[in-house]
Amino acid sequence: MPKRDPIFPPGRHALYEAHGYSPAIRSGDLLFVAGQVGSRPDGSPEPVFEDQVRLAFANLHAVLAAAGCSFDDVIDVTSFHTDPEAQIATVLAVKAEEIGPPPYPTWTAVGVTWLAGFDFEIKVIARLPILD
Secondary structure: OOOOEEEOOOOOOHHHHHHOOOOEEEEOOEEEEEEEEOEOOOOOEOOOHHHHHHHHHHHHHHHHHHOOOOHHHEEEEEEEEOOHHHHHHHHHHHHHHHOOOOOOOEEEEEEOOOOOOOOEEEEEEEEOOOOO
16 A cells, blocks of 8 residues: 555635645545645635535535445544634534434534635544445
């Protein structure tokens, strides 16, 4: 296995190329997904906050699918918020739709002052399914 085994979803390369990172790295049976934001294909932010959160989850799902897994395989989540107090109700509502039933992954939410023009970012660690 290469030192870094990058995973790229189809058609989402503007931010990765502009900022020089891989959307995910497979290492053994773990997948480390870089922070996903509510970016349009050209890399620009979705302007409406709820839509930005939904698009960040959609982008996350695309990366997970490219690696052959889903949110059911996620074991750890970290999310970043530019205004946690004002945003948390929206994030929790979208989260409830996106992550499915218990048992839930661990989740750490962090308030930040800057996300390169975005207001929400989500990164995860997932265990890749064992293929028979």
